[in-house]
Every structure is written in structure tokens, then in C-alpha cells.
Amino acid sequence: MTISLDAVYAVSDDVVAREIEGEIIIVPLVAGIGDLEDELFTLNETGRAIWDKLDGRRSLNEIIKELSAEYQAPPGELEADVLGLVSELARRRMLVAV
């Protein structure tokens, strides 16, 4: 799946996400079922920082710039992380392009 850095993504309506004991827990609703047995995910610290910015308003480029400033990390490294996570979440239909 090709992801453009100019694209804007938001969390799909077919996802339930909750913060529990400091961790973000995500359950996609597939075919009308939230599968807490086999399809329950969490994100590491980097993934969580990216997830929090996928609000349907900021492009991926803007997200990378913000994260680069916040974490003082090279944009090139962050770009790979952002594209990797967004690609995986979009493949699982947990994100939708706005």
C-alpha cells in the first residue's frame, strides 16, 4: 500500500480505542464484531505518539515535523516510523484517508 506524506488520516469509526493503565488499547470492529480474543492491539511509545496525532486534520508531513520538534529526532527516521505504522493501520482498515 502506497502512503503519501501529503495525505491526511483519521481513526476509522470501526475502531474502539481506550487508554487503560497508561496504554492505548485498540480493537478493530471486523464484520460487526469486536474481537477481544484475537484482535486486540496496543502501541509502543512511538506508535502512541503518532496515533495521537492522526486526527483527520494534520497531514503525515505535518505530523512528522511536529514529532521531530517534540522529540528532537531526525525527520528521516520519523518518516519511516510514520509510514510504517500508517501503512499497517490502513491495511487493517483501522485508519481512513480524509
Add this chain to the structure above:
Amino acid sequence: MPGGVLSLSGLALQEFLRAVLAKGASFRFKARGLSMLPFIQDGDVLTVAPSPARRPRPGDVAAFCHPETRKLVVHRVLARRNGGYLLRGDNAPESDGLISFQDVLGRVTRVERDGREVRLALGLERRLIAFLSRHNLLQPLIFRASRMLRPLKRRCPV
């Protein structure tokens, strides 16, 4: 994807169930405990459908939030009364008392064991099971049946 597969329990599980049901979706999770033996066993995977789609009726197995412990419980509906349901585990010594409609989260629509669907106790026979349970006849019957089954198992080792 960063992270991995988890398992939830207790209040976290309940919060997720409410959130999933609020979207009109069903949820699938692993049952823990022995109170619904022999029809639902520890480790069976249950699918629960939201109640508004079809309110639980006597004989149905329902997921509810226990009013005292606030824990998620899956037991059988014995009767509908003013203000709520009378529920009881098939293997429980007594009923859970009257559970208000808003504490009942959904109805079990599927039971899986070792990857296969178990149909017993969710079909038409569920009404008979509820009747027997309500009149304290279910557990003696199961006890007698299990005593009869044991010698057969010994005779036919698989």
C-alpha cells in the same frame, strides 16, 4: 505493527464491551470461571450481541455487570420481572437476584470451544434449562448425568 496481542480482564474488559456494544457491534472474548458448567466451560470463547437488537429472554445467556461487585458476569436469564431480569449461572448455587435492564450488556449468541462452535444450551433447549434452573432441578440432573457418564468414559478410552 508495534505492540502485540493482549488479553483484558475485569473493569477494562467491561469498559471495552460497553464501547463495542455502543457501536452496535458484537464482541468476542474468552470466558473465565465455572459457574456456567457444563454448557459454558472455562476458556470457551463467547460472542455477545448488543441487547437493543433483541432483548434477552428467559433461557438466553446474558452478559451483565454485577451490581455489587461491578464485575462482568455471564449467566442465564431465568425470568423477566418488573425492573430487570432474574439471572443465575447453570452451575451456581443461587440466583444473582434482580439485575436491572441497564446492567445487562448483551446476549451470548455463540460459544466456541477448541475452535469449534458449541450449540448446546443456546437453542430451543435453553428454555427448558432455564425452567429447570429456576426450580432448582438443573444441578441435580447434571450431577446424575455426570455420574452416569463417568463409567462410559472409562470403558471407552479415546
